[in-house]
Amino acid sequence: MSRDPSNWATKGTDLQVGDIPKGAINLNVQGRSVNSPIQGFGKMWQKTYRVNLGENVDAAEVIKTWKEKFPTFWPKGQNFYGPITGIAPGEVALLNLAMPGGVKLSTGVLVLYADEESFTLMTPQGHMFAGWITFSSYPSSEGVIAQTQVLIRASDPLYEVAFALGGQRKEDRFWDATLKSLAAHFGVADPKVEVTAVCVDKKRQWKRAGNIKQNAAIRSGMYAVGIGRRKAKAAATAAAATSAAASVAEHSE
């Protein structure tokens, strides 16, 4: 492990989004501050997802590849728009995540830390979680392990309800799919993802219930409704214009 201060992001008061890739929705990130589990609302969970990549890979190579190709291992429909330079401390990435009803939840992450053995993302206000997601790889007696570990609280009461009503399982499926995709890249046939979940703190932090004001799902939904209304209005305008043109042509004949 390189013990270099530059492995850490530099402190900044607000997140700054760089160039926005075509097709990415940039909402709920610019100007937001980041949240640790301390600033979250719901119960605190530590969940660890592990997959065995076998003995024919190098842990440092796993992390290098994971950083370089990070978005490619995500499940279809879930988009990570990171900087072209890849995962590096201080970089801000946009996330566009599929929600029910075809709406895209727009949020992001800060790359808090990155070295040759691991990297950690930290979530902004409004994200489903307040906390950290750490990706690492290390040798074990059974082979090289690739691991994703989350230390999180649901950001607000609405997200906490969503987690209880299937959100946790959805989260498990997400990281299961991601680690299996990573394992497939390294030639592992039929990879198995193990999950360990620990409730670190059963108490909810009601003083943080006001986080709902920053809820990215609500804001993304409102944005989508706004776009839908604008599209409907444009379609109605175009239909009216077509109808009027047809009427003029008919009277001219």
Add this chain to the structure above:
Amino acid sequence: MSGQTLTMDVRRSGAAGIIDIKGDVTASSEQTLMEAYTEASNEGAKTIVLNFEGLDYMNSSGIGLLVTLLVRAQRQGQQVSAFGLTNHYRQIFELTRLDDAITIHDNEESALA
């Protein structure tokens, strides 16, 4: 992981349990840290003081362990404070917003006041 071996010595000062951290704090530090916390909490310590003067390096997994320690301390009604952080790690505590819950002091005297 290569790095400096971690040791944690525990002292008492009144109602405070002081944990002197020397070396690297990483994911592999969990057992050492929690054992030190248990010892520091003996005999009803009301404050846990983390002495980082001997810290060589901490990565993001190490920061995560501090959150876990914080939860345990809060469950016991204990305050957690820290001193001996370099400017770099003070900034890390601010960036990770750990300073919302862990009070940072300039020195031991201030932490125990």
